[in-house]
Amino acid sequence: MRLALLGCGTVGAEVVRLLTDQAADLTARIGAPLELVGIAVRRPxxxxxxxxxxxxxxxxxxxxxxxxxxxxxxxxxxGGIEPARGWIVEALRAGKSVVTANKALLAEDGGTLHDAAAEGGADLYYEASVAGAIPLLRPLRESLHGDRITRVTGIVNGTTNFILSSMDATGAGFTEALEEATELGYAEADPTADVEGFDAAAKAAILASLAFHTRVTAADVFREGMTGVTAGDVASANAMGCTIKLLCLAERGPDSHGTESVSVRVHPAMIPRSHPLASVGDAFNAVFVEAEAAGQLMFYGRGAGGTPTASAVLGDVVAAARNRLAGTRAPSESVYAHLPIRPIGEAVTRYHISLDVADRQGVLATVAGVFAKHEVSIATVRQSGREADATLVIVTHGAPDSHLAATVAELEQLDIVRSIASVLRVEGGA
Structure with missing residues (x-):
């Protein structure tokens, strides 16, 4: 079986190394040797x-x-959109199997790639596009195909997880934790894609597409970065028995009209320390899947790096090569559901809101009245400080995001509210 490799950076070089080091085993698993016949690069x-x-x-x-x-x-x-899209489409239409790690392209225009694969009768594999070496996409696409997945919650970006884990462990602020991540090689020189949630949003779109049999693009994903998370937020989470993680959340359920739909979002959130994802530290990834028959499933491991990603690539290469030798194909794209995307305003969750307020009589009653007006029920209230430094920390019961937005907008107009220090969602609790 003859292979063409496009790109030979950190991941590509590791693919070449594994092809060489494991040649005998790969031949035995496939039933034929793998031969690398060319490597396309910009700078040979x-x-x-x-x-x-x-x-x-x-x-x-x-x-x-x-x-x-x-x-x-x-x-x-x-990686990237072009020229990678043109190359992959060309290969698939010509009937050649493709293995890719290109999450950005899959999230933006995966439909075009799947259509090209169907047209050419070729395989399209992309296990390495989400969570590195963690075997995640194939279980969603194949192992759980007989079940109904209702929710996928994940930590799918190692850089942000390292930063938030460091803030939680040391009390450091975002800037200091980012500097540490950069020094250790976990963060890129320009960390925007990670800390603003673009990387996680692309992966969330891929996960939702597979889980809910619906084409979901990155544009469908509500995205909020974690640069606004402060040491104060982390301390407040600790006081509640929680930690903060940048989560991707994909859910299947009825919208406000009762129509079955899909909600996909990426944002920082407080989760109880008892939640399985709370203990995922350092630069590790984990994805928590909930299905009607299988129940709760957890996938955990290293989600990035040349060697883990190359491992996932080679796994796909073995599958594609075996299919070609046997004259069979991988399962085709499953998008029969065609579910609509539910807007963020209809997402129901709990909220943690920190307000800097004037410490005078009637403040709490006025603030509580605004919450009641917009049908946001208050679960707990904590006040700290006096006079100019008075702070109200409010945790709500579950409410639609649009109700919270209206509540925050009105609170900002009150003369007794000096500022809204933070608004964080709370997931995984009662």
Whole structure:
């Protein structure tokens, strides 16, 4: 089975290393040897770490490599939207299997890739696009295909999980924790995609698409970053017996009109320390799946890095190669449900709201009246400080997001409210 590799950065170089180191085992598992016939890169002369690679394999002509008649499987680890989309579509329409780790492309235009795979009768595998080496997408696509998944909750970005775990453990602020993550190599020089939730939103779209048999794109995902989380928020969460995580949440259920629909969101949230995701620390990932028959399932492991991602890529390569030898195909895209996307305003959750208020008679009654007006029920209230430093911390019962937004907007107009220090969602509790 002949392979073409597009991209040879951290992940690509590890793919080459694993192909070499595990050649005998891979041959035994597949029933035929794997041969790497070409590697498309922008700079052929660039050093690829400690992995020995035959220079004759390199080319700058990716499209020419894809079109070679002797290529059976194309591995794409370049990333980005274009030119990766054009390359993958070309390969699939030509009947060549594709293995990709490109979460951004899958989340933005996965439908085009699946359509091309159907047109060419080819396999499209992308286990490495979400949560690195954790075997997650194939269980959603195959193992749980006979069940009805109702909710997927996950920590799918290692950088933000490291930052929030560090803030929780040390009391550090966001800036200090980000600096530590950068020094240790967990955060990129430009961490925007991670800390603003773009990376997690792309993965949430892929998970929701598989779980709910509906095409979900990154544009359908409500996204809120975690740069506004403060050391004070972390301390307040600790006082409640909670910790803060950047979560992706995908749910299936009725909208306000009773129509079955899908809600997908990414945002920081407080979760009880008793929740299975609360103990996921460092740069690890974990995804918590709830299904009607299977119940609760947890997938945990390293979600990023060259070696874990390359492991997932090779797993897909083995599957694609075995299918081609047997003359079979992987399960095709399942989007029969065509469920509408539920807007964030209809998402029901609890909220933690911290208000800086004037410490005078009637403040609490006035604030409580605003919550009642917008049908947001208060579960607990805690007041600290006096005079200019008075703070109200309010935790609500479950309410639609639109009700909270209206409540916050009105609170901001009250002369007794100096500022709204923070608004955080609370997940996983009663």
């Amino acid at each position: 002369g660039r050093r690829r770490g400690d992995v020995p690679i035959d220079p004759a394999l390199f080319t700058t002509d990716a499209l020419g490599l894809i079109k070679r008649d002797d290529v059976d499987v194309v591995i794409e680890v370049v």
